[in-house]
Amino acid sequence: xxxxxxxxxxxxxxxxxxxxxxxxxxxxxxxxxxxxxxxxxxxxxxxxxxxxxxxxxxxxxxxxxxxxxxxxxxxxxxxxxxxxxxxxxxxxxxxxxxxxxxxxxxxxxxxxxxxxxxxxxxxxxxxxxxxxxxxxxxxxxxxxxxxxxxxxxxxxxxxxxxxxxxxxxxxxxxxxxxxxxxxxxxxxxxxxxxxx
Ligand SMILES: [Zn+2]
Numbered sequence: 001x002x003x004x005x006x007x008x009x010x011x012x013x014x015x016x017x018x019x020x021x022x023x024x025x026x027x028x029x030x031x032x033x034x035x036x037x038x039x040x041x042x043x044x045x046x047x048x049x050x051x052x053x054x055x056x057x058x059x060x061x062x063x064x065x066x067x068x069x070x071x072x073x074x075x076x077x078x079x080x081x082x083x084x085x086x087x088x089x090x091x092x093x094x095x096x097x098x099x100x101x102x103x104x105x106x107x108x109x110x111x112x113x114x115x116x117x118x119x120x121x122x123x124x125x126x127x128x129x130x131x132x133x134x135x136x137x138x139x140x141x142x143x144x145x146x147x148x149x150x151x152x153x154x155x156x157x158x159x160x161x162x163x164x165x166x167x168x169x170x171x172x173x174x175x176x177x178x179x180x181x182x183x184x185x186x187x188x189x190x191x192x193x194x195x196x
Contacts, residue, residue, distance in 0.1 A: 003181045004082035005042035006074055006150075007031050008141050009090045010056035010066070013047040022052055024092040025159045026166060031090040033163075034170040040181070041082065045070045057089075059140040075145055084184035086177065087145040087152040095160040103161055104169060106132050107154035109142045115151045115180050122176040128169055151180070 009031040014023035028046055035044040047056055047066065054061040061067060078085055104123075108116040116132055123130045137143055145152040155173070157166060 001083035003040045004078045006087040026092040089154040092157040126172045
């Protein structure tokens with residue numbers, strides 16, 4: 001079966017006139033660049049509402065159009081048609097003194113699955129400083145995706161990165177993605193669980 005890649009960026013809608021930071025400022029750039037480089041079948045789901053209206057990464061927003069018309073069908077419909085499927089959730093963080101040294105970090109909701117460690121190692125081996133972090137499982141997109149047995153992870157880009165740096169990182173992410181897809185090309189059965 002053919003692979004399918006889902007890229008989400010639920011905090012990517014920004015208002016350029018806003019004085020305070022109210023969105024993930026480089027998430028759209030990072031997600032669009034990654035999407036443009038992927039040669040597999042894929043779908044990019046940028047945010048269609050501001051985070052202040054509803055945080056699309058939270059379960060309480062499941063009744064939004066983003067979830068009902070984008071997230072749920074994009075995750076559910078390909079389950080029988082494509083394999084493997086990957087979900088990459090893209091975010092960005094403001095550079096503050098304590099985390100400013102890292103260009104990005106990987107948030108692991110999988111409980112330490114190999115594919116997450118492999119991405120961290122691939123980035124490090126290609127000269128990009130990064131680390132894996134585990135946080136509380138509050139990310140509804142990834143929880144939903146993991147409940148369908150889809151390998152899923154979250155990438156946080158530093159908002160100090162230039163467009164060129166983002167592209168370089170996205171190219172390394174693709175090296176990892178290609179390896180992971182090749183490993184799974186013989187997997188045929190997808191388990192699904194009930195999440196909501
Ligand atoms: Zn975010």
